[in-house]
Structure formats: structure tokens, C-alpha cells
Amino acid sequence: MSCSVARPLDSVTVSSSSTTVSGIGPIPEAAPLSLCTREPHVPADRLVAEMVPPPRFDSVRFATYIPDPNQPSQTEAVRVLSGFAAGLDGAHTTGAGKRGLFGFGRAKAPKVPAGPRGVYLDGGYGVGKTHLLASLWHATPAEPSLKAFGTFVELTNLVGALGFQKTVQTLSGHRLLCIDEFELDDPGDTVLVSTLLGKLVDAGVALAATSNTLPGKLGEGRFASADFLREIQGLSAHFRALRIDGEDYRHRGLPEAPAPFSDEEVTKAAYATGGASLDDFPHLLDHLARVHPSRYGALTDGLKAVCLTDVQPIPDQSTALRLVVLADRLYDREVPVLASGLPFDQLFSEEMLKGGYRKKYFRAISRLTALARDAKRLVEH
Structure with a gap:
């Protein structure tokens, strides 16, 4: 299946100086980025050089x-x-x-x-x-x-x-x-x-x-x-x-993660946010199968937000494991994830959550939920 991005809104119009999306006013002229168009090559020496705590943990210390x-x-x-x-x-x-x-x-x-x-x-x-x-x-x-x-x-x-x-x-x-x-x-x-x-x-x-x-x-x-x-x-x-011991600090004392937004809201936010990507979820899953997981970090280089439309249940174990790696890389880099479709806690089947890879799936749910909460501001500004 060929890779495609989420369909732009019919209400997007282009002027000589800016793009206007209904309801949000002038926004940058450039269309959102797409993960599906990225096929990064990562040399081995970069893998070694990047073996440091991810950006999210740059400043953490025992005192913090x-x-x-x-x-x-x-x-x-x-x-x-x-x-x-x-x-x-x-x-x-x-x-x-x-x-x-x-x-x-x-x-x-x-x-x-x-x-x-x-x-x-x-x-x-x-x-x-x-x-x-x-x-x-x-x-x-x-x-x-x-x-x-x-x-x-x-x-x-x-x-x-x-x-x-x-x-x-x-x-x-x-x-x-x-x-x-x-x-x-x-x-x-x-x-x-x-x-x-x-x-x-x-x-x-x-x-x-x-x-x-x-x-x-x-x-x-x-x-x-x-x-x-x-x-x-x-x-x-x-x-x-x-x-x-302890409870999940990612959700400690915080409000519930927002419900998924509409395709229109996600697309508007993608066009309004510089450095955001916009992809159709099923096609993104297809693309991940063609990119080695060691390159998922490079796949997200420079992204300020990931916007996904039509989130659906994960069809199989191999696809699920690839998504887990992507979720880890996005969480490490503190990239908010705005999505429409299915809530993230319903991505994995009951069978998956009881199987041998369940630890990975629970971790992905926790991290994607935190990133979804971070992304809520993209539709509120």
C-alpha cells in the first residue's frame, strides 16, 4: 500500500502571504510535515553517539x-x-x-x-x-x-x-x-x-x-x-x-487524558503548528514496517508535534511492537501527539494485553496518554 498523509481540509485556502484555515485565522503557508515521507538513514556511529539520556531527561538529577x-x-x-x-x-x-x-x-x-x-x-x-x-x-x-x-x-x-x-x-x-x-x-x-x-x-x-x-x-x-x-x-x-513502589507519576494528580479530537480539529492544529506532522494512522503503520526501528528516532527529528487522524485498533503483534518503539522515541523527545479516532487505551486488543508483550503495550499506553495530554494545548491556543 502506498503511503499517504491525512487529507487536508477542504476549507484551507492559500493567499499570497499566508494560509487561512476556517476558524483559526492566518497560519504559516507551509503544509504540515509527514512521517510517511521520511526514510532516514542512520550511520552506526550516530547510534553510538546518541547513547545518552534522551532530551526529556537532560536536566534530571537525584535532587529533582x-x-x-x-x-x-x-x-x-x-x-x-x-x-x-x-x-x-x-x-x-x-x-x-x-x-x-x-x-x-x-x-x-x-x-x-x-x-x-x-x-x-x-x-x-x-x-x-x-x-x-x-x-x-x-x-x-x-x-x-x-x-x-x-x-x-x-x-x-x-x-x-x-x-x-x-x-x-x-x-x-x-x-x-x-x-x-x-x-x-x-x-x-x-x-x-x-x-x-x-x-x-x-x-x-x-x-x-x-x-x-x-x-x-x-x-x-x-x-x-x-x-x-x-x-x-x-x-x-x-x-x-x-x-x-508508587503510582504512575505521568498521571498522578493530573486530569484524564482528553478524548480523541475530530479529523477536522487535528488537521487544523497540524496546519497551525510549525514543525507538526500530519499522517493518516493506518498508512503510518504501513510506513513503519518499511523503516527499521533503530531509525525511528531519526524519523522524528525536528518534529514539534505529531498529528494523527483515524486512529484504529492495532491489527497484529508485529505492528504493535513497532508502534511501541515509535511511542518510546516520541516520549523521549517530548513530542506531543494529537489524534482523532480511537483513544490510545483502546489501541491494543485484550489478547495483546494478556500476552507475552503486555509490558510493552502498557508502557506505550501510559506514554501515549501523557503525550496526548500535552497535545491538548494545540487545539486550545
Whole structure:
């Protein structure tokens, strides 16, 4: 199917100096951008260079994390992670005569210092795990080139782009590797990354990872840490698990996400907003199938808003997983999403929300809902 953008309003007229859309007055002459017309090429070196906290987390620090007073585990997480970061001062070592993990004394043998080489942040959706992980990256006393931050998907994409050995070589000189959204739903990828982490731990790289707990398991008292440690098997001794309780901060004390707007409202907003894209949702899903997920970040370069018409249920698992990656990239870049059609919490079927990839889908719903709330201003200004 050929890719197309949402049909422009019949009421759009062009003058010599501006475009006018009924009801909103003069607006920029240029038509909205389209994700469907973008086919970015991303060189491997860009994938490496971009392994830093996303723009949304540029300025976060432990001091800017606001623990829920009713959730002492959040305060404890800040304390433990602050100490972990401080202990990484000069921590990268595999040889004798180098400083140990927490900066005390010297290693007695050409081995990685004993004790946990990593931390695992385990909790529900929106409790601030990524904020804390990014804060750890910022707080670690090392040059940015010696620290890496990326999602599990971005890490697997890096291996695909560079090859396994080159990835090991590239990351082995780092002091810290932060992995957001460690996925346990794909056995092949989990084994791949587990093997990679084993090589990096042997090279003296400290690790930090996050993963979500399913809503249905929040009351079971076990969270995802047992699953995580079992999956990485031999690496389990290198991680200290930190449980973080709390409600989804993306929706804490905030009004409900707005209901979907009409096609006309979305199109008007797209024409009125500089740097906005406008696409028909089904055609966008088709286009995503032709762009590698490692390029979805580049796909959104320069966008100020994403406007989608005719949002419909996701037809299959492969399409759903691609949308999850796009939602992550849009959320990282704080790009509001204005949409007509189906509400975002109805994108995924009940079967999908009960299946093996349900963690990803719940995360996408949470993030798209937050971006939809951000986009409401586009039709209110």
C-alpha cells in the first residue's frame, strides 16, 4: 500500500502571504510535515553517539526526583543510587593496582572487584525509574564518552549495526552502561544482551537496568526482579535489585487524558503548528514496517508535534511492537501527539494485553496518554 498523509481540509485556502484555515485565522503557508515521507538513514556511529539520556531527561538529577512521601522505597532508591554513582569514581578496572568498585583501596587480582557491579530498578509504570537511571548517568563521575545510556531495544539495534564483537569493543572502555526497559519477552534478544553484559562486566563496566512490573503483579510482593535475575542467570550476582513502589507519576494528580479530537480539529492544529506532522494512522503503520526501528528516532527529528487522524485498533503483534518503539522515541523527545479516532487505551486488543508483550503495550499506553495530554494545548491556543 502506498503511503499517504491525512487529507487536508477542504476549507484551507492559500493567499499570497499566508494560509487561512476556517476558524483559526492566518497560519504559516507551509503544509504540515509527514512521517510517511521520511526514510532516514542512520550511520552506526550516530547510534553510538546518541547513547545518552534522551532530551526529556537532560536536566534530571537525584535532587529533582520528588519521592512520594507514602512510598519510602523511592527515597531509599535515591540514597542507594547516589552512593553507587559516587562509588564509580575511577571504578573502571580489570587489572591489579586499580581502584575498586566503590573507590576504596586497590584490587588484589586482575579481576573485577567483588560485589554487585550493577543495580536493577524494579517497579511499576511511571514511578520514575528512567528519571533515576538518567540521574545515575549524570551523577557518575566520568566524561560523557565513558558512559552509555540506551533502551534495551537501542542496545540490540547497536549490536545489529556494529556486530557483537565491535559492540563489545566499543562499550568495554566505558565506566557505566545504563539500560532502560530491559525486556524479558524475547528469549533470543535476552540471551544476546546477557552475553554482551557478561563481556562488559569482565571488562570492568558497571551496569544499571530498569524493567516494568505488570499492573496485575503489583500486589504480589515479588515484582519482576526474580524474572530478571533468572533470565540473566550467571550475571545475577552482579546486580542489586531495588524495588520502587508508587503510582504512575505521568498521571498522578493530573486530569484524564482528553478524548480523541475530530479529523477536522487535528488537521487544523497540524496546519497551525510549525514543525507538526500530519499522517493518516493506518498508512503510518504501513510506513513503519518499511523503516527499521533503530531509525525511528531519526524519523522524528525536528518534529514539534505529531498529528494523527483515524486512529484504529492495532491489527497484529508485529505492528504493535513497532508502534511501541515509535511511542518510546516520541516520549523521549517530548513530542506531543494529537489524534482523532480511537483513544490510545483502546489501541491494543485484550489478547495483546494478556500476552507475552503486555509490558510493552502498557508502557506505550501510559506514554501515549501523557503525550496526548500535552497535545491538548494545540487545539486550545
